[in-house]
Amino acid sequence: MLNTELPVQQPTKRPRRPILLVSQAEAEEHLKTKTSPWSVGKAECFDALVRKYEFRRYKDAAKFVQDLVEIVQELKHHPVITLTFHEVAVTTYTHEGYTPAEGGEEILGSGISARDFSLAERAESAYLNLLSSLQAK
Numbered sequence: 001m002l003n004t005e006l007p008v009q010q011p012t013k014r015p016r017r018p019i020l021l022v023s024q025a026e027a028e029e030h031l032k033t034k035t036s037p038w039s040v041g042k043a044e045c046f047d048a049l050v051r052k053y054e055f056r057r058y059k060d061a062a063k064f065v066q067d068l069v070e071i072v073q074e075l076k077h078h079p080v081i082t083l084t085f086h087e088v089a090v091t092t093y094t095h096e097g098y099t100p101a102e103g104g105e106e107i108l109g110s111g112i113s114a115r116d117f118s119l120a121e122r123a124e125s126a127y128l129n130l131l132s133s134l135q136a137k
Helices: 024-033 058-075 114-136
Strands: 019-022 039-043 046-054 080-084 087-092 094-100 106-113
Touching: 019 024, 019 106, 019 114, 024 039, 024 046, 046 114, 058 080, 058 087, 058 114, 087 114, 106 114
Parallel strands: 019 094, 046 106
Antiparallel strands: 039 046, 046 087, 080 087, 094 106
16 A cells, blocks of 8 residues: 655755735835835735836846846845736745734734845846846947
C-alpha cells in the first residue's frame, strides 16, 4: 500500500521578524512626494505597489526582466513579474508584515513595507538606465 502521509519537516532557519507595514494612505503619500510612476494596487487581497513598463521590442523587455532579477536577488525580496510582448508588469508586496495595534500588539499580515519602496526605486533606476543605453545605440 502506498504511504500518502507527508513527512514532517523541521524548519532549518529561525523565522524572520515581521516587517512594519504602511497604510494605503501612507504609501500613496510617499509615492506622491517622490513623484513616482508606481501606484498602490492589489495583489490577491493585499495592498501592493504596481507598475507597468513599456518597451518597443520584446528583447528590450526581456533585458529589463534580467536586470530586475539581479535586483530582487540582491534585495532578497521577490515581486511578481509578468513579461508580455511590449510590457513588463511588476507587483510587489511584503508577505511577512505586521501592523501595530493598541497595547503593543502586532497584527500579522501582508501589505506594503519599506522593502517594497526600495525595490520600486531600484527598478525605476534600472529602467531609466536601460532606456538611456537603448537611446545611445
